[in-house]
Amino acid sequence: MTPPVDHQSVEQLRSQVQQLQGELNHVAEELRWPPSRLSWTEHAIYGAALGACGAAVALLANVLLAPLAGTHPLELIRAYLTFPLGSEALALTEAAPHVVVGHGGRDGPATAEAARQAGASELEAAGD
Numbered sequence: 001m002t003p004p005v006d007h008q009s010v011e012q013l014r015s016q017v018q019q020l021q022g023e024l025n026h027v028a029e030e031l032r033w034p035p036s037r038l039s040w041t042e043h044a045i046y047g048a049a050l051g052a053c054g055a056a057v058a059l060l061a062n063v064l065l066a067p068l069a070g071t072h073p074l075e076l077i078r079a080y081l082t083f084p085l086g087s088e089a090l091a092l093t094e095a096a097p098h099v100v101v102g103h104g105g106r107d108g109p110a111t112a113e114a115a116r117q118a119g120a121s122e123l124e125a126a127g128d
Contacts, residue, residue, distance in 0.1 A: 038046075063073045072078075081089035 059076065062076050066073045066075060078089055078092060081092070085092075
């Protein structure tokens, strides 16, 4: 013999199960990865981070592989220095250390020694 079934308690338990399933679905929706939508700031941050990583890898590859091509490893950096220094950046060699980037540009001195000499000549001219 089967025990008597209380239909009211069974229905109550079914409604509790449905309520719990609804709560679980809501939590699962919040925890879903990857998110269905990214904001524009997240796209910008991720893009900038990936771009910086890609640029670092490209520069490292250029520095490591430039000697195979017979060029100086930092030739690319010298080319990038043409933006702030102009064509004088291409004339920079290992014999001209201590480049003063904020001092000079196209018309001024390109090395620290040239800047010192220019400053000394200005002082002599002011003293006369």
